[in-house]
Amino acid sequence: MRNGSDYHEKLDDAETWIFDLDNTLYPATCNLFDQVDKKMGAFISAYLDVDLVEARVIQKRYFREHGTTLNGMMTHHGMDPAEFLAFVHDIDYSPVQRNEDLVHAIQRLPGRKVIFTNGTVAHAKSVLDRLGIHDEFEVFFDIVASDYVPKPNPAPYDKLLAAHDIDPKRAVMLEDIARNLEHPAALGMTTVWVRTDHDWSHDGTGEGDHIHHVTDDLAEWLSGYVRSRHG
Template identity: 60%
Template structure:
């Protein structure tokens, strides 16, 4: 059974002083209804069709098959067709991010939240930088650990999680990981991280949501982080 959506009265204050906060990017830092992936999806299909010289309908089926089998379409294309990942990532992430709305609550909460903040994404650094710039929060993040840094091994494979904590000297038991895809939180919880699942309507994101690897369930990240900050302030005033 999933934990209920939390509030300032349910122990959130203890999270405020965590040493590191690891954030997923897409559909986590901005609402899923922005649907940026629809643009990426179209460009991915077109790239595969040109690369393999096949119709786009066939490219689409292959794209989805590799995503299911390998965790990312890119991984499947690299393993099965020797695809060079660099031009692929550049092309598919060349999208319009104007649909991403401003989120003053998120900006204020990140500003008030101590501890290092990192992005961990199956996308590219360039894509992360574009989204963070649109949100106006790029300055809040110390590092971006992308699919290239992960040696193109996608979440939720455990190996890149180990690389992340080793490279950036993260103590898992003093850290929080926030994700919209529930299954991606399993390796983080196994390492000792506190996990936060940002719910979305996507059936894929809900896959793997059963189990005790999800510690907090939230609907809006900005609002939830604001509750964490408020809970810590209340606790400090009561001392």
């Protein structure tokens, strides 16, 4: 992990800020993923006609092996993703609350702002509406746009950059899962790890120097950055 002055200078040169969504733009303590997690288990149980215990084993194995449970279900069972995505994102978004510090920081952040998520555009917009920052983002690149290939596979990163003419050397990637920052760093992006207490958040932290900045609170970190830039 590095936080040297060269990486702070690269922040000032950034033209594009690429944000993961879940547990990054809102705190992991909102526990939206707990809702999604239960919905995935219920869907798998019904789809494969197995009990909930077996469904959870399958769900977690596919997440580890394929990057997302969705990708594993498509690969091994030929599942149509649309019904799955609609079902698992039919959740209560009320735990996500507007954060004025985050709103102010995002508004003052220079350059283009992009959402890059393994979820859907509809899910992202529901979250951003709750946060009060929906209108600040000009690009929504979701699991459908990535042809259902999830991060950390390099392919969706490369497709995002090509589709939206993003120079990786003048881009910042902010993400809660450390391993999802490996390819961005290799491409020349400046990376910000939004650390959480979840085990998967720390996956990949010990491999290489792909993490340039670390924070436990994105709103606080962004607020500090824009203050240092603008005074």
